[in-house]
Amino acid sequence: MSHQPVLLKEVISYLQVKKGGLYVDATFGLGGHSKAILAMGGKVLGIEWDEDLYKKARIKYQGFLEKNLFLANKNFAQIETLAKEKNFYPVDGVLFDLGISMEQIEKSGRGFSFKKVDEPLDLRINTKIKMNAAYYLNYWSKEELYQIFAKNTEVTNFKPLVDEIVRRRKFKPIEKVGDLVSIINDKIKQKSEKIYRQIWQGLRILVNDELENLKKGLEGAKKILKQEGRLLVITFHSLEDRLVKKFAFENDLNFLTKKPIISLSKKTFERSAKLRVFTLK
Ligand SMILES: C[S@@+](CC[C@H](N)C(=O)[O-])C[C@H]1O[C@@H](n2cnc3c(N)ncnc32)[C@H](O)[C@@H]1O
Incomplete structure (x- = not known):
């Protein structure tokens, strides 16, 4: 499945891409x-x-590599070190298009969609991460799971769900996407796609x-931006968006977009996309 980037026109226009710009x-x-920036x-x-x-990206963009495009298989939390190591700074713009892509949902085999019931309940973006989603659900205590759900999800009525996870795992470990789906189906009365997506x-x-x-990524981005450079962040849910806004206020950034730019796409996950653009003061 080809993936049409979210808010492409808006991103390109706000980045004000210049020839030779970083x-x-x-x-x-x-x-x-990036294809459009290149x-x-x-x-x-x-x-x-x-x-x-x-x-896959290295193969797709072979012709650009080490000329106009430098690729790193790293966590963006290390953005500052990476840019400095590669002598790629100060930069004209930084883009974060958060979350995961359709490619990962469709092809990773790591359980990123609640619809892929036969896939393992993994959810690691990088497979060097030690604990996957099934590990937490099988080994963390009920209280720890309550805390996880309270902190990381927008689901309010999660306690019966956690109780059922803890009850069922005594008989059979939770391993696959379908194992968690069946618990949700049993415990949540008003089922909509939203609840699965939130979990x-x-x-x-x-x-x-x-x-x-x-x-960490935003802190690093701020340090490598040129004075007039632009920071663009596309978020997909309110926990991310709140964090971005808080960061911008605390770091005294200029909000170039008074209200976030939203996607007019009809596709479910793109519908929740919000673009915010900042500059340094
Ligand atoms: C929404 S997709 C971006 C799609 C991209 N803009 C495009 O047009 O193809 C988000 C990407 O960020 C990656 N990602 C998520 N967290 C990351 C992190 N901490 N560091 C680096 N990449 C990350 C995901 O693996 C995913 O490929």
Whole structure:
């Protein structure tokens, strides 16, 4: 499945891409946004944490590598060190297009969708991470799971769900996507896709330490931006968006977009995309 990058036109327009300008694409994926930056003569440092995607990206963009495009299989929490190591700074723009891509949902085999019931309940973006989602659900105490759900999900009525996870795992470990889906189906009365998406999102945040990485990524991005450079962040849920806003206030950034730019796409996950653009003061 080809992946049309989210808010592409808006991203390109706000980045004000210049020939020879330096841009960090902190969430490279398969380079949907970067492709357009490269086509306009910009140079890109692309960061992608998922090893499989990184390998695919290297093949896809072979012709650009080490000329206009530098790719790193790293966590964007290390953005500052990476840019400095590669002497790729100060930069004209940094883009974070958060979360995961359709490519990962469709092809990773790591359980990123609640619809892939036969896949393992893994949810690691990078497979060097020690604990996957199933590990937490099988080994963490009930109280720890309550805390996880309270902190990382927007689900309010999670206690019966956690209680059932803890009851069932005594008989059979939770291993597959379908194991968790069946618990949700039993315990949550008003089922909508939203509840599954929120639970998967919360587990992904936990497994990949997404909010902590985002904080570090934003701190690093601020340090490598030129005075007039632009920081663009696309978030997909309110926990991310709140963190980004808080960061911008605490770091006295200029909000170039008074209200976030939203996607008019009809596709479910793109519908929740919000783009915010900042500059340094
Ligand atoms: C929404 S997708 C980006 C898609 C990309 N803009 C495109 O057009 O192909 C987010 C990407 O960020 C990657 N990612 C998530 N967390 C990351 C992190 N902490 N460091 C680096 N990459 C990360 C994911 O693996 C995924 O490929």
